[in-house]
Amino acid sequence: MSLSLIIKREFNAKVRNKSFIVMTFLSPILFVAMGALVGYLASVNGDEVEKIALYDPAGVFTKDFKSDKKTAFTDLSKLPLDKAKKEAAENYEGLIFVPNVADSKELVNKVEYISNDSPSMELVDKIEDVVNDNLTKQNLVKANIDYKAIDAAKTKAEVKLSKFSGEKSFKWFNYLKVFIGFGFGYLIMMFIIIYGNMVMRSVIEEKTNRIIEIIISSVKPFKLMMGKIIGTSLAGILQFLIWAVLGGILLTVAMGFFGLKMGAASAVSPDMIAAGTSKTEEMQVYITEILTLPWATMLLSFLIFFIGGFFLYSSIYASIGAAVDSETDSQQFLLPIILPLMLGVYVGFFTVMNDPHGTVATVFSMIPLTSPIVMMMRLPFGVPLWQIALSMAILFATFFGVVWFAAKIYRIGILMYGKKPTYKEIYKWLKY
Structure with a gap:
């Protein structure tokens, strides 16, 4: 038996297999369908609005947490803390708790996010950004530095990429x-x-x-x-x-x-x-x-x-x-x-x-x-x-x-x- 006959036998055994034929023509369609499904699910997930409660009795960050297409913030600071927690547990994804402290500097490590579910990293980053920006502005004001002038002076550079050929x-x-x-x-x-x-x-x-x-x-x-x-x-x-x-x-x-x-x-x-x-x-x-x-x-x-x-x-x-x-x-x-x-x-x-x-x-x-x-x-x-x-x-x-x-x-x-x-x-x- 020659090598070519063995190759032909193995090749025919594989390509004539029903599962081989089905998956050969079905796989591209499945990949396209899977990609379309992932895109659809991502769009559905992107349309969902996350409802977050805020408890900030001193009003330090109340104006900074602004609702957008992805997140809706509701202020429950007028309620007692226990009722606010109960309300947030029943009707919201979580509660941002800002304790009432004498010096706002203490808030650097005291702001909490209370929830039974693990929050997304995007939400945690958003909360941290709000706290950092607010406290940074307060520090600048105390140092008699105009933070509005600093914000106006900020630039956002965008580096252009090209090849030596000019492309x-x-x-x-x-x-x-x-x-x-x-x-x-x-x-x-x-x-x-x-x-x-x-x-x-x-x-x-x-x-x-x-x-x-x-x-x-x-x-x-x-x-x-x-x-x-x-x-x-x-x-x-x-x-x-x-x-x-x-x-x-x-x-x-x-x-x-x-x-x-x-x-x-x-x-x-x-x-x-x-x-x-x-x-x-x-x-x-x-x-x-x-x-x-x-x-x-x-x-x-x-x-x-x-x-x-x-x-x-x-x-x-x-x-x-x-x-x-x-x-x-x-x-x-x-x-x-x-x-x-x-x-x-x-x-x-x-x-x-x-x-x-x-x-x-x-x-x-x-x-x-x-x-x-x-x-x-x-x-x-x-x-x-x-x-x-x-x-x-x-x-x-x-x-x-x-x-x-x-x-x-x-x-x-x-x-x-x-x-x-x-x-x-x-x-x-x-x-x-």
Whole structure:
């Protein structure tokens, strides 16, 4: 049996599976629906008005707590404290309690928010801002300093971002780059876990049904392992390409629905940005900026890093499947596989956001166990081609080295039955 036949068999087994077909076409719709649901729930939550009671008998902060679209403050200071607390507990989210003290300086650490539920950080920050601003103004007045003049002298600077080529950019665009890079990295991690588990389950199933004994009689274990890995990876690539096409169609339909344009027609004039934009024009600015990203490099790199990362991890998954007799037995060996993937996500998220070209981000984008995730997170910020090429070369070189070890485990473990393997025993197999 040739390698191509094994690849074809594994590929057909995956793509003809009903769950594969359903999820391939249903997943993009589910993602869009989930995004729409999250947006709807956020808008519903944003319309809710939080009712907060205030008890300030001295009237120190009464005028400072002003109601807005999100929060409505009600003064209960005329009631006795006990009744005010009871009223707030029954009809309000909470009560801001300002004790009556001789010196307002004592209020720095004595203002309380009383509630049975944990308040949002936004509300706590708002209360602290009111207290800080009020007491700061009082201190300035006591020092014979005109705080109104200070407020009038305050400025709010906004740093403009641009490239040496003259292209304009926006502060929020870096957050968008983090989000896009994180999405690509997270997709690679999920693909590796999902399809790696498919490889492992396929090996365990054939081993449990004793089909493997028949297959091994006509094909070498190494060819069988590589056939499973390549066949499953091709199924994954096919699924991703279908998702990309469907995603592009859904994006085009959505942009047409909101009246947005792509390509040259999407250019936004500097006058429009300076003068202020409408909702549609503002979204047009976002789309224009998104289109300036190196999409060709990112998509091609995604494909290569997915293949390299999947090959690397799937060879380990295959060797684990060959070593155990059931999925339950495989759990003890899966943690060392998951940890580098999780490390890549966390390192990429927390370091790339702050310094995409720093030492930590660069080093982890070269380490083969984390490079498929971290490098994808760095790409939206622009990475030199030599770093991308070096990372890919190290990844595939490591894959060939790991395959050699995995093949030795696979060759011995595939015919081992009735015994739970240990790390010590697997180490012995490497010497055979």
